[in-house]
Amino acid sequence: MAFRPKDKHSLLLFSYSKDKASNSILVKAKYLLYIFLFFSLWLFLLFLCFPPSPDLPTPSAIAGGAGGEEDDVPRPPEKCDPDIAPFYIYDLPTRFNLALLRRCRSLNIYTDMCPHVAHRGLGQPVPHPLSSSGGAADSPSWYATHQFIAEMIFHARAERHPCRTLDPSSALLFYVPFYAGLYTSSVFRVSDHALRDALAVDLVAHISSHAAFRRRRGRDHFLAIGRTAWDLMRSDAASSPDFGANRLLLLPEVLNMSILTVERHPWKGDNQFGIPYPSYFHPFSAAEVAAWQAEVRRSKRSHLFMFVGGPRNATDKAAVRAEILRQCGASDRCLRVECKPGSPKCHDPERVLAVMKQAEFCLQPPGDSFTRRSVFDSVLAGCVPVFFSEHTAYTQYRWYLPGRAEDWSVLLGPDRSSRIEEELSRIPKEEVERMRETVIEMIPKVTYAHPNASRSALGFRDAVDVALVELTKHVRSTLHEA
Numbered sequence: 001m002a003f004r005p006k007d008k009h010s011l012l013l014f015s016y017s018k019d020k021a022s023n024s025i026l027v028k029a030k031y032l033l034y035i036f037l038f039f040s041l042w043l044f045l046l047f048l049c050f051p052p053s054p055d056l057p058t059p060s061a062i063a064g065g066a067g068g069e070e071d072d073v074p075r076p077p078e079k080c081d082p083d084i085a086p087f088y089i090y091d092l093p094t095r096f097n098l099a100l101l102r103r104c105r106s107l108n109i110y111t112d113m114c115p116h117v118a119h120r121g122l123g124q125p126v127p128h129p130l131s132s133s134g135g136a137a138d139s140p141s142w143y144a145t146h147q148f149i150a151e152m153i154f155h156a157r158a159e160r161h162p163c164r165t166l167d168p169s170s171a172l173l174f175y176v177p178f179y180a181g182l183y184t185s186s187v188f189r190v191s192d193h194a195l196r197d198a199l200a201v202d203l204v205a206h207i208s209s210h211a212a213f214r215r216r217r218g219r220d221h222f223l224a225i226g227r228t229a230w231d232l233m234r235s236d237a238a239s240s241p242d243f244g245a246n247r248l249l250l251l252p253e254v255l256n257m258s259i260l261t262v263e264r265h266p267w268k269g270d271n272q273f274g275i276p277y278p279s280y281f282h283p284f285s286a287a288e289v290a291a292w293q294a295e296v297r298r299s300k301r302s303h304l305f306m307f308v309g310g311p312r313n314a315t316d317k318a319a320v321r322a323e324i325l326r327q328c329g330a331s332d333r334c335l336r337v338e339c340k341p342g343s344p345k346c347h348d349p350e351r352v353l354a355v356m357k358q359a360e361f362c363l364q365p366p367g368d369s370f371t372r373r374s375v376f377d378s379v380l381a382g383c384v385p386v387f388f389s390e391h392t393a394y395t396q397y398r399w400y401l402p403g404r405a406e407d408w409s410v411l412l413g414p415d416r417s418s419r420i421e422e423e424l425s426r427i428p429k430e431e432v433e434r435m436r437e438t439v440i441e442m443i444p445k446v447t448y449a450h451p452n453a454s455r456s457a458l459g460f461r462d463a464v465d466v467a468l469v470e471l472t473k474h475v476r477s478t479l480h481e482a
Ligand SMILES: *[C@@H]1O[C@H](CO)[C@@H](O)[C@H](O)[C@H]1NC(C)=O
Pocket: 064, 065, 066, 067, 068, 069, 070, 071, 119, 120, 122, 451, 452
C-alpha cells in the first residue's frame, strides 16, 4: 500500500484517525510499524547530530566560550566517578558571576583582570615548556593563569563534569557558583561597609530563598573561592585594621555551607577546606601529565635551593622574607628570581618553572598571607618545598597532601631558619630523591585539568575531582550526624 501525500502528512501530525480507509487491524498494525520505523530513524539521526553531553552552554563571550560548540565527533556519555555524589549547580543571576567579568578592568584594584578571566579563567596561553612533546597547537594546556582565579576554573570544570545533575531533587551536593574572590577584590577600597558587603548579602538572600537550601539549612551547599578566606571575614572589632575584607564567610547561612578556598582561616575556618592555587598546567590527558612528570624527574638540578619572590613590608612576615633574601644572596648554591614591583619575570611561567626545575628545594616563606601560589608551582616543577610556617600548607590542603609532611617537604622553624643552606645540605641524597618523587606524584591531584578535558581522556582525579570526592564524604557524614 502506497501512502498518498495526505496520509504522510497526517502520519506526521499523529492524526491518522482521519484516514477512513484504515479500519482493519492489519492496516493499523502497518501504521504502527511505520510510525515505529519513522521514530527510530528520527531518534537515530537526532543522536548522530546531538550526541548526549553533560555540559550546558553559558552565555558569555568574555568567558571565552563555555563549551557551547561541540566537537564534531560524537562521544559516548562520560561516566560519573562513583565516589562523587551527583551535584547541582545553581543557575545564579549573572550579577553573581558572569556579569562581574564584563567589568574585568576594575575587578582587582591592582591588576587589569581582562587577560586573566579569558578562557574561563585559564588566562592567556603560553608556549608549551616541553617543546618536544607539545600538546596540539589548537588546544594549549599551558596558560599564564592568575593566582586568584580558581573559582572560575572550578566553575568551568564543574559545568562539564559527568557527576553534574540538572535535577536538584537527585543531588546530594549544591554548588553556588558565586565569583566571591573577584567580587571581593573589586570592593577592597569601598569605604562604606554596607556597600562593600552588598553583593554578599544579596547572594545569601537569593540562595536562602530556595527550598533546596532550606531543606538542610545549607549544609549540603558549597562555594569555591579563589582568594583567601581572610578577604571575606572582616572583623568589626575596633582593634583590627581594615584591609578591605567583606563579611561573606561570617554570614550565618554561609557558616553552614562548605567553603573551598585557596587559604582557609587556620583557627576560625571549621567549614573551610583548602584547595590548590591554580598553576600553569591545564592538561587534557593523563599521558600529558606523565610526559611532564618524566621531564621534571630527569631535570638536572644544579642548585641546592631557590627563591622566587620579593621583600615584604608587613611586620612579622617581612622579617622571615628579609632573612631568606639575605641567605639566598649570600650562597652560590641558591638561585633567585627577584620580584620587583612591575617586573613581569615572576609571572612568566616559563621562567619560573625553568628556575624551579634547576633546584632541589624551593623556599616558601609566607607572603602577604600564610599561603603562596608558588607552593603549587614548585610541586609542578618537582622542587621540594621548604616551609617556615605550618599554615603555608599542612593546615590548609588536608585533602591533597600525602600522609606525612616530612615525606615531601621540609619545615624550618625559627630555630633552624637562620641556617637554611646548612639544614638542607644535611639531608641525604637518597632522602631528597624520595621526597622529590612524592612531590612529583602529587602533580595530578593538585592540577586543575583543562575544563574541556573529557573524563575518559583525563583518566585521573584532578584538583576539582579530589574536592568533589572529599566534599561528598564530608556532606554525607554531616547529614548522617544531623
Ligand atoms: C572548549 O571547547 C569549545 C569548543 O571547541 C571552545 O569554543 C572553547 O573555547 C573551549 N574552552 C576553552 C576554555 O578553551
